[in-house]
Amino acid sequence: MPIASTNRSTLQSSISTAAIGRGRKPPSTKAETLVRATGVTHAALRLRLDSSALKQNWHWLQKMSGTATGAAIKADGYGLGAREVMNWLAAEGCRNFFVSTWVEAEALGNIPDGTVVSVLHGAGPDDIGTALASSARPVLNTPQQVARWKEAAPGRPCDVMIDTGINRLGLRTDEVHLLDGLKIETLMSHLACADEDSEMNAVQRDRFTAVAATVGARRYSLANSAGICLGRDYAFDLVRPGLALYGGTPREEADGKIRQVAFPEAEIIQRRTIKAGEACGYGATWTAQADTEAAVVNIGYADGYLRCFAGRGAASIDGLSLPLIGRVSMDLLIMDASAAPDAREGDWVTLDYELPSAAEASGLSQYELLTGLSERLERRWV
8 A cells, every 4th residue: 555645754754763773774775865965855756665575575485495595686686775685684584695796796885794795797807806805705607717716816715606507607517627626605506497397497406416416515506586486406505586585476386475575656746637538648549438537647667667567557546546548658657546536646656566467467577677667766665
């Protein structure tokens, strides 16, 4: 249910108090920074983030896997805010976090005690200085990275990716002899088809099992969110969920278990009546069959709510549904507000953005729906 505009100051106070109570500042996004710098009283639109859902999702994945459970927080925590995701989950017992690049690792700042960050893209020729100065570990992916790490950091722990069939990152299975002499913390691979009932899943699991029998490491890791749902014989010593943490459903085994985390909310700018026979929006693609009460809402494709939602998207206010009518503009939507006679300028609506159903409606993947949300949305953890 959307947060009433009259509760804005109370909400912000509760967020700040909770964050200070944890010894941290509340989250800061570009939208929030701009609001503070300009003296504007509130952001134009926001992304409400449910910390209890995030934590519950992590615990369900931990229980499902039966082993140590990390968290992928690359792409700024799938668009939710990597630092805050790390803080919430570290407090629940998560000890391993995964980012893509050294820029992402450095942006985290000081990480919570007892936690480790791994950099999935490894240590390229221009990364060694940063890697040696960082507490994060590289995930070595190529023979060149292995040789570079052996020379620059002999005896220093690292992680290693083995390619078992995705042909993306990782050493080939016939290159594992190059790992002799490395101190490997986590040997990992990545599933190509875990979200499908594919024979490839068992092939990759068996290949990884064979490699693990010959390469010494403190622990072994294969499963992502979907891999966790395949069963405990895919879990090994550590799992690395991403999408499911943030409200995505990777496989049917997770249906009803994973809670929505991200709720885009936008303000009504204008309420207007579209007369019978009149059209609305670019291209005049929607025509009112009768006088229709409409709400013009402050969000659009520049914010990541893309044109593919036209004719399929909706929002809600106080539990009442507002279907999207007409095309999606750059930063405006027009919603049929007939069911919400009291909705007016200054009220906030919550976009229908439950990931599996939003993916079906839009044709976008659940990953795109999350990571495509613009930084114009002020991230607010509640």
